[in-house]
Amino acid sequence: MDQLYSGMPAALLGGIGWRKSDFSNPSGNCVELAELPGGEIAVRNSRDPEGPALIYTRLELSAFVQGVKNGQFDDLAAQID
Structure with a gap:
């Protein structure tokens, strides 16, 4: 990984541990x-x-997660029961 940039192919990141939410479908x-x-x-x-x-x-x-916790994006998400 010589240079990181937003939008780069994830395959170029190699060898990292990806995680997802337990709430994923x-x-x-x-x-x-x-x-x-x-x-x-x-x-x-x-x-x-x-x-x-x-x-x-x-x-x-962190700024994004705090916004999520404060409900600032609730209108953009589907309700999960």
Whole structure:
């Protein structure tokens, strides 16, 4: 990995451990995250594991997670029972 950039093919990241939520559905419609060696967080679509990975700093991901916890994106998500 010479240079990380958002949108790079996830396959180029190699050897990292991708994780997904326990709430992901069984048909594979989920988002996966992985910690990169430099501390950044990669995000990919599980249906396209070789496709693009978005790369975020921990501060960027933290801001997003806090927004999720505060309900700022509830209108964008389907209700899961």
